[in-house]
Amino acid sequence: MNTVALSGTLRKAVGTKDAAQLRREKRVPCVLYGGENTVHFSVDEAALRKVVFTPEVNGVELDIDGNKTLAMVQEKQFHPLTDRMMHIDFLLLDPSKETAATLSVRLVGQPAGVRKGGKLSQPMRKVRVKGLPGKLPGHLEVNVADLDVNQSVKIADLKVDGLTFIDRPSNVVVAVKMTKKEQAAEAAAAPAKGAAPAKAAPAKK
Secondary structure, eight states: OOEEEEEEEEOSOOSHHHHHHHHHTTEEEEEEESSSSOEEEEEEHHHHHHHHTOTTOOEEEEEETTEEEEEEEEEEEEOTTTOOEEEEEEEEOOTTSOEEEEEEEEEESOOHHHHTTOEEEOSOSEEEEEEOGGGOOSEEEEEOTTOOTTEEEEGGGOOOTTOEEOSOTTOEEEEEEOOHHHHHHHHHHSOOTTOOOOOOOOOOO
16 A cells, blocks of 8 residues: 555634634645544645645555544545635544555556557546555556457456455456557458359350
8 A cells, every 4th residue: 555644633623614714724624534533633735735636645644643543535525616625534444454445557568459550448547446455556557468459458357466346347447449440441351241242254165
């Protein structure tokens, strides 16, 4: 699991007015769930960007007034007009219990089918997995070097020790397809469906 350290401060009051004041001070109201008690705290807006806008991060080492815990982002709320962060929910992680996470997909290698003129298609740039926090990688690498034209890698083809994939097994992660030009050439070369075979001309006597 890739983690980033983040410091927070316990909120002295909880409410709309207090949250508005925090935002004026460039701080974001946050909540930590999953423990014995729900913890309300705030985090510097600039520091929080490292967590929210970095796809390789799936764990957060929270330090809330000296109390350190491991957590992950559960829900994010943004202002509809300015896209400023308005509120973040964190979920406390237990190292001995599996948790769900979303991983970015990183392709490795040059597909054989692309070298033959095929077109690479990646319908899924992120996949959902479940595993122990210590087993969760920062991203998922998929080797596509042997992928030929009209071949694909589906969720069912992905095997990673310690991880269970949550998405449907039939979902296509990446594929190599024929280009339209190649499809047209193949169609032109194939005999018309249902057409009668050409008759040989009679031999001259």
